[in-house]
Amino acid sequence: xxxxxxxxxxxxxxxxxxxxxxxxxxxxxxxxxxxxxxxxxxxxxxxxxxxxxxxxxxxxxxxxxxxxxxxxxxxxxxxxxxxxxxxxxxxxxxxxxxxxxxxxxxxxxxxxxxxxxxxxxxxxxxxxxxxxxxxxxxxxxxxxxxxxxxxxxxxxxxxxxxxxxxxxxxxxxxxxxxxxxxxxxxxxxxxxxxxxxxxxxxxxxxxxxxxxxxxxxxxxxxxxxxxxxxxxxxxxxxxxxxxxxxxxxxxxxxxxxxxxxxxxxxxxxxxxxxxxxxxxxxxxxxxxxxxxxxxxxxxxxxxxxxxxxxxxxxxxxxxxxxxxxxxxxxxxxxxxxxxxxxxxxxxxxxxxxxxxxxxxxxxxxxxxxxxxxxxxxxxxxxxxxxxxxxxxxxxxxxxxxxxxxxxxxxxxxxxxxxxxxxxxxxxxx
Numbered sequence: 151x152x153x154x155x156x157x158x159x160x161x162x163x164x165x166x167x168x169x170x171x172x173x174x175x176x177x178x179x180x181x182x183x184x185x186x187x188x189x190x191x192x193x194x195x196x197x198x199x200x201x202x203x204x205x206x207x208x209x210x211x212x213x214x215x216x217x218x219x220x221x222x223x224x225x226x227x228x229x230x231x232x233x234x235x236x237x238x239x240x241x242x243x244x245x246x247x248x249x250x251x252x253x254x255x256x257x258x259x260x261x262x263x264x265x266x267x268x269x270x271x272x273x274x275x276x277x278x279x280x281x282x283x284x285x286x287x288x289x290x291x292x293x294x295x296x297x298x299x300x301x302x303x304x305x306x307x308x309x310x311x312x313x314x315x316x317x318x319x320x321x322x323x324x325x326x327x328x329x330x331x332x333x334x335x336x337x338x339x340x341x342x343x344x345x346x347x348x349x350x351x352x353x354x355x356x357x358x359x360x361x362x363x364x365x366x367x368x369x370x371x372x373x374x375x376x377x378x379x380x381x382x383x384x385x386x387x388x389x390x391x392x393x394x395x396x397x398x399x400x401x402x403x404x405x406x407x408x409x410x411x412x413x414x415x416x417x418x419x420x421x422x423x424x425x426x427x428x429x430x431x432x433x434x435x436x437x438x439x440x441x442x443x444x445x446x447x448x449x450x451x452x453x454x455x456x457x458x459x460x461x462x463x464x465x466x467x468x469x470x471x472x473x474x475x476x477x478x479x480x481x482x483x484x485x486x487x488x489x490x491x492x493x494x495x496x497x498x499x500x501x502x503x504x505x506x507x508x509x510x511x512x513x514x515x516x517x518x519x520x521x522x523x524x525x526x527x528x529x530x531x532x533x534x535x536x537x538x539x540x541x542x543x544x545x546x547x548x549x550x551x552x553x554x555x556x557x558x559x560x561x562x563x564x565x566x567x568x569x570x571x572x573x574x575x576x577x578x579x
C-alpha cells in the first residue's frame with residue numbers, strides 16, 4: 151500500500167512538473183493562458199480496530215484538475231493596424247478555412263491574406279460582420295462571417311442623408327443682419343456640394359429667417375452664379391435663448407410647432423446625373439438638445455457634421471475599442487467597414503485547448519455568446535496591440551520547487567518501504 155501511495159505521488163507531481171514546463175515554454179506565446187494543477191486524495195481504506203472514530207489509511211493522490219488561468223496578460227503595442235488585444239473577458243472567433251467549424255482565441259495577431267480576408271497567422275479566418283444598415287452602420291444582428299476588406303479597392307460613395315451645425319445666433323443683432331455658415335454634402339455619385347445656411351434677423355425679438363442654398367449651376371434647372379434655395383423657413387428663440395419653434399416653407403417638410411423638430415427636404419436632381427438628395431437637418435440632437443441657440447453672443451458655428459463621403463481608395467484601417475474596423479480613404483475621410491465578433495462563455499475553463507493558440511467548444515464551457523465587444527459582459531479591444539502570456543516566472547519557479555520536493559518526498563517513501571520490505575525478508579536469515 152505504501153508503494154502504491156508513493157507511486158501515485160510520483161505520478162501526480164510529475165504531471166505538475168509537466169504543466170509548469172509547458173507554462174514556461176509558452177512564456178512568450180501571444181495570448182497564452184497558464185495552467186494550474188490541483189491534487190485530491192484517493193479513496194481511503196478502512197482498517198479494523200476498537201476506536202470510535204473511523205480508522206482509515208489513504209491510498210495516495212491523484213490529479214484533481216488542470217485548469218487554465220484566464221487572468222489578464224500584459225498589453226504590448228505592436229504598431230500593426232490589424233492587431234488587436236482583448237482587455238477583459240472574451241475570445242476572438244476564427245473559422246477553419248476548410249469550413250469544418252469555428253474556434254476561439256485570445257491571440258489577435260491578425261493580418262490580411264492575398265484576397266483581403268482578415269486571418270490568423272495559420273490562415274484561420276477572423277469572424278465578424280461587414281453588412282451595413284441603411285444609415286451606414288454595421289449590422290451585427292446576423293451570424294458572423296469572414297471579414298474581407300480588399301486593399302486598394304475603390305469604395306462606393308455614401309450620399310449625405312443628415313447634417314448638423316452647432317450655431318449661435320446673436321440675440322443683440324439688428325434687424326436685417328445676416329450670418330452664414332456652410333456644410334459640404336455629397337450626392338449619390340460622391341460629388342461634393344457646398345450647402346450654405348443663411349440666417350437673417352427679423353424685427354421681432356428672437357426671430358430669424360433661414361435659407362439653405364447650393365450653387366445654381368450644380369442643380370438641374372438652376373442658374374449659374376445664382377444660389378439655388380433648397381430650404382427656407384423661420385427660427386424663433388424664447389426669452390432664455392433656447393430654440394422654441396422652427397418652421398419650414400417651400401420644398402421643405404418637417405419642423406414646425408413646439409417643441410422644434412428635425413427638418414427634412416429633398417433637393418432637385420443634380421446636373422452631374424446624381425438623383426435628388428433627401429437631407430435631414432438634425433435640429434434636435436441627443437437628449438433633445440437643439441443645435442441652434444439665440445444667446446447674446448457673437449453669431450458663430452462651433453461644429454459641423456454630415457454623414458456622407460466620396461468614393462475613395464482604402465489606404466489604412468484601425469480597430470476601435472468596440473471592435474469596429476474603421477477605414478481611412480480619400481482626404482482623411484473614415485468609414486466603418488467591419489466589426490470584429492467576440493465570444494464569451496459561462497465557464498471558459500471548460501474550453502478544450504486545440505493548439506496554435508486556439509480553443510474549442512465543449513459541453514463544460516457552455517454555449518458561445520457571440521456579440522460586440524464591450525457588451526454582454528465581453529471585454530473591450532485595444533487596436534495595434536497584442537496580449538502577452540500571463541505566465542508569472544517567479545510563481546512558476548516557486549511551484550517547480552514545490553513539485554520537485556513533492557516528487558523527492560514520494561520517491562523517499564518508496565525507497566523506505568523497499569528497505570522495510572527487505573528487512574522483513576531478511577528476518578528468516
